[in-house]
Amino acid sequence: MTKTTNHIIGRKLNILWVKIMEDKNVTLVSDQSNETNPNLTGSTMTKAGRLAMELSHEKKRLKQELEELQTEYDEIKPTTPTGTTDWYVKWLSMLLAVAGIFLISASLTLYGQIAYVISCVGWIYVGMQWGDRAIMIGSAVSCTAIAMNLVNTFS
Numbered sequence: 495m496t497k498t499t500n501h502i503i504g505r506k507l508n509i510l511w512v513k514i515m516e517d518k519n520v521t522l523v524s525d526q527s528n529e530t531n532p533n534l535t536g537s538t539m540t541k542a543g544r545l546a547m548e549l550s551h552e553k554k555r556l557k558q559e560l561e562e563l564q565t566e567y568d569e570i571k572p573t574t575p576t577g578t579t580d581w582y583v584k585w586l587s588m589l590l591a592v593a594g595i596f597l598i599s600a601s602l603t604l605y606g607q608i609a610y611v612i613s614c615v616g617w618i619y620v621g622m623q624w625g626d627r628a629i630m631i632g633s634a635v636s637c638t639a640i641a642m643n644l645v646n647t648f649s
Contacts, residue, residue: 604644
């Protein structure tokens with residue numbers, strides 16, 4: 495068979511297919527320039543088939559986007575444990591530090607210094623539990639400074 499013969503037979507089969515589908519009340523869409531999916535150019539399929547393919551592509555795209563968002567979330571989510579002893583000590587120490595600063599600002603220096611020293615001891619404990627030297631050193635230095643001032647107050 496020649497190309498022309500194959501082309502004529504293909505067209506006749508296509509016309510026959512359209513007639514059969516029209517008898518069954520199925521609308522065929524001939525897609526010569528499909529804007530949503532260039533892979534379907536020149537194909538003939540039902541609207542339901544085209545929608546199914548578009549939904550499939552959209553589902554794949556959304557899955558990929560969700561995986562990317564999950565990766566971003568995993569990179570920025572907090573890694574500190576919750577509900578453990580060090581978690582409670584961390585939050586109590588934070589509250590005591592803030593209270594100590596406000597008490598010192600309110601001219602209740604002795605109570606503020608005591609609250610802040612207790613806070614620093616808590617943060618040193620948390621730093622030891624987490625193996626975080628920066629927390630331990632920062633807390634130890636500020637605790638030493640406040641403790642020196644407390645010693646001068648009682649001397």
